[in-house]
Amino acid sequence: MASFQIGRIYGIPIKIDVTFLLVLPLFAWVIGSQVEFWVEILGILPTDVPGAAPLTEGSTPWILGSASAIGLFVGVLLHELGHSLVAMRYGFEIDSIKLWLLGGVAQFTEMPEDWKQEFSVAVAGPIVSVGVGVASYAAFVATPGSLPAVQFVFGYLALVNVMLAAFNMLPGFPMDGGRVLRALLARNRSHVRATQIAATVGKGFAILLGFVGLIGFDLILVAVAFFIYMGASSEAQRTVVKAAFEGVTVREIMTPAEELKTVDEKTTVAELIQRMLRERHVGYPVLRNGEFVGMVTLEDTKSVPEVERDAYLVEDVMNYDVPTLSPDSELMDALDALQSHRTGRLPVADEDGTIVGLLSQTDLVMAFNISQTSGGLAGLGGQGLPRQP
Numbered sequence: 001m002a003s004f005q006i007g008r009i010y011g012i013p014i015k016i017d018v019t020f021l022l023v024l025p026l027f028a029w030v031i032g033s034q035v036e037f038w039v040e041i042l043g044i045l046p047t048d049v050p051g052a053a054p055l056t057e058g059s060t061p062w063i064l065g066s067a068s069a070i071g072l073f074v075g076v077l078l079h080e081l082g083h084s085l086v087a088m089r090y091g092f093e094i095d096s097i098k099l100w101l102l103g104g105v106a107q108f109t110e111m112p113e114d115w116k117q118e119f120s121v122a123v124a125g126p127i128v129s130v131g132v133g134v135a136s137y138a139a140f141v142a143t144p145g146s147l148p149a150v151q152f153v154f155g156y157l158a159l160v161n162v163m164l165a166a167f168n169m170l171p172g173f174p175m176d177g178g179r180v181l182r183a184l185l186a187r188n189r190s191h192v193r194a195t196q197i198a199a200t201v202g203k204g205f206a207i208l209l210g211f212v213g214l215i216g217f218d219l220i221l222v223a224v225a226f227f228i229y230m231g232a233s234s235e236a237q238r239t240v241v242k243a244a245f246e247g248v249t250v251r252e253i254m255t256p257a258e259e260l261k262t263v264d265e266k267t268t269v270a271e272l273i274q275r276m277l278r279e280r281h282v283g284y285p286v287l288r289n290g291e292f293v294g295m296v297t298l299e300d301t302k303s304v305p306e307v308e309r310d311a312y313l314v315e316d317v318m319n320y321d322v323p324t325l326s327p328d329s330e331l332m333d334a335l336d337a338l339q340s341h342r343t344g345r346l347p348v349a350d351e352d353g354t355i356v357g358l359l360s361q362t363d364l365v366m367a368f369n370i371s372q373t374s375g376g377l378a379g380l381g382g383q384g385l386p387r388q389p
Helices: 018-033 035-044 060-089 115-142 148-168 176-185 191-215 219-245 269-279 331-340 361-374
Strands: 003-009 012-017 094-100 103-108 283-288 291-297 345-349 355-360
Touching: 003 094, 012 018, 012 060, 018 035, 018 060, 018 094, 035 060, 035 148, 060 094, 060 103, 060 115, 060 148, 115 148, 115 176, 176 191, 191 219, 219 331, 219 361, 283 355, 291 345, 331 345, 331 361, 355 361
Parallel strands: 012 094
Antiparallel strands: 003 012, 094 103, 283 291, 345 355
């Protein structure tokens, strides 16, 4: 989903996803329509609570709902900021904090693998939420009874922030509790194995949560369960791939320049498609007078009607703005680049811009399969992967 930046805190970009603009009014409406319910819940606090009558008159419920919803998401932002500041203390970069449909997420460029660091980062968010809850309760107690609406908002935020901390500490990896579990498991296990166990627990928790949501017809709970399950699966897979690619560079698995199949920019689209069918390639580096100028893929040719393929040249449909990889890049960085640019292949260039090879998703898959079979890629020694004759 699209998002836009609303500011920075400690240098961290704060972004709002478009889904947040939809869910914020929904939360305000839900809270406003349940004022009497929340007044009863506030009765558990060891302090006199405002009566429901003055809070349900006229537009007051919707004002309370809006103020409480905004306060809730401020608490979520502070929760994520707690994670981020501790991570930054350990030297990790934070890409952004984003508020979205299901709350907030701190987007790290890299997650800590040291169990002590991960434990500290994971518990920081819930600790901040408890702190916000305590501060809200103090404000609730300090607010005079003549301001029942203000009392309600602070009381609501006191309860909800503590509930947020408790929920996040459940073992639903990659939630905070799941990350704490992985950190504790990693004390005497490899990071990969700890991740696999935590992910299995997290997926089990997500299934249980989804079942409860279905029984109670709670679509938000079902959505949370879905994202927990997908997040656990995704992070477990990424951790396995990262371990397989550790210490291996692009140079070691790329297709070197001397083995590249290229196409001249003056080739017709019809000829290009025939080559693709014959050679079973769907993307080629494009040359102009022997110099690399871009890439052309099967997707680029789809805009040309079949009857006009002889009239169009590669230069008419190719992509000139193609990012390159460094041959000394780590494979995980290369994988991230392929995914971020949504392409199946990227050229590899040295410092002076000379193309020295091409890295494709096929190369990465082959490297991963070899790693899983042989126990690692460390033995490549810069010789590259075996190629098909």
